Amino acid sequence: MDGMFDKAKEKLQEFAGQHPDKVGQGVDKAADFADEKTGGKHGDQIHQGADKLKERFGGDDQQQQ
Template structure:
């Protein structure tokens, strides 16, 4: 079992899903702020793709 599998197992519950969503939101918001809002649509797409990979909803 690799580190990715362990992380996915840890995030498997509802509490993990909420934590991963909150972390992805913070990262996306920070990146959007740093780029002056110029790449918001791309950041949203990246956030959604990451959520599909690690999330369970």
């Protein structure tokens, strides 16, 4: 089972490296969805986490320029 997750992780990292714009869009959509579902109560934390993900996996607007 671990091998399957390792392969999935590798594929995700490969995709992220090739398509940072799509990663950023996906992370932003997920953050907005989570923020909406929590009624905006944790918006700051959600968006901080989203920013960290984009820094780690690409998709940060600053990296695209």
